Amino acid sequence: MTVLMLARDGDKVAERVAAELRGRGTSVAQVNPSDFPSRLSMGAQLNSSSSWTGRIRDRDGLDVQLASISSVWQRGITPFVMDERMSSPERAFAYGEARRGFGGVLTALGDCLWVNDPMAAARAEYKPLQLAEAAKVGLAVPETLITSDARLAYEWATRLRRPIVYKPLDGVVHADEGQVRLLYTAPLTERESLLDPAFGRTAQMFQERVPKSFEARVTVIGAEVFAVRIDAASTAAQEDWRSDYDALSYSVIHLPFDLRAKLLMLLARLGLVYGAFDLIHDVSGRWVFLEVNQRGEFGWIADTTGLAIYSAMADLLEKGA
Structure with a gap:
């Protein structure tokens, strides 16, 4: 059986785990999904057995049977790179087809462990869900408000009467017109800033400062x-x-x-x-x-x-x- 690692080139953590597995005699295939379809190819067929069969190959000699994959480790987001000879709308369409084709076949593999299951992973990206589920199992969570209503935010902060922080809902790294911005948890020092007219342009999350x-x-x-x-x-x-x-x-x-x-x-x-x-x-x-x-x-x-x-x-x- 084979462990499939979906990781960017040069991922030292994936390489370290792959080396340990190979040392144990376990077959490992480490591929970068960004190479699909330019350097990496997949052919998959479905018949009455209800299981996808086929292979993943690359130009360097990788040849993995889908049926042999026992585990998949999705290390991170590795976007597909589409052929620049296509128009922008064509590239957008092709990207979606690659995601649903390459990613869809892997997701459909039977009797295969995912780290983590793609559907569960996508659901777990929502911080409001995490906080609610954490509270359900008895974990303490910070007092939290998510809103696009400036007045509601101001009133909440006033009633709380404790220091509060702003936290981005979608992680730290964000693209900003060709540049990368890092948005960390930040204290809110002026309550009146919540009344800024720009507040309502999107959802925002605030928590008590523990x-x-x-x-x-x-x-x-x-x-x-x-x-x-x-x-x-x-x-x-x-x-x-x-x-x-x-x-x-x-x-x-x-x-x-x-x-x-x-x-x-x-x-x-x-x-x-x-x-x-x-x-x-x-x-x-x-x-x-x-x-x-x-x-x-x-x-x-x-x-x-x-x-x-x-x-x-x-x-x-x-x-x-």
């Missing part, structure tokens, strides 16, 4: 839980540790049993087998759930702490469906 003792990144792979305390030494990192990695220090910790159980329960409710959780341990000793990233990185945590996260991912992929 007073932190420290933060934690908890990597969950199957039933394995790896918890790391993150201490921040700069003002920027104390607000959002992703904004200043050089100011961070890490230490391995053990979570309370009930918290660990709730994280596993939440992952199951979301239909995921892998997740990178961000938590706050507040000044009162309470654990607060912030979010779970179903494609969250773990390489730097594993490299810094020595935790066996690479091996745990290899175990999960090797086990398959």
Whole structure:
């Protein structure tokens, strides 16, 4: 059987896990979906057996039978690159066909473990869903407001009577007219700024600013839980540790049993087998759930702490469906 890794070229984390799997004698095929269809091809057929058969090939000699794939690891978003000889509308159409054809066949493979299942992964990208499901399993979550109504936001902040922060709903990295902008969690220092006439142009999320003792990144792979305390030494990192990695220090910790159980329960409710959780341990000793990233990185945590996260991912992929 074969583990299929969908990863960009030069993905060191994927390469590290692939090397461990190959060392165990497990077949691994690492492909970059961006190479489809220029360097990577797929042919798939469906008959009365209800299972897709065929092969994935590339120009470098890769030849993988679809029926042999036991696990798929979707490492990140790797957009298809369409032929520039097509017009813009043609490229848009071709891109959609590639996504639904190449991606659709892989999604339809039977008896195959996905890390993570594409449908569950897409659903789990919605932070409002994460927060609601976290609350259902008994995790503490910050007081949260999502709105496009400036007056409602102002009134909510006034009633809360505690510091609040703005958090983007769609991650940190955003394209802005050919440039990349990084939007981190940011404190709202002036309540009156919520009344800006531009407020209503889109949905916005605000949360109470939880007073932190420290933060934690908890990597969950199957039933394995790896918890790391993150201490921040700069003002920027104390607000959002992703904004200043050089100011961070890490230490391995053990979570309370009930918290660990709730994280596993939440992952199951979301239909995921892998997740990178961000938590706050507040000044009162309470654990607060912030979010779970179903494609969250773990390489730097594993490299810094020595935790066996690479091996745990290899175990999960090797086990398959």
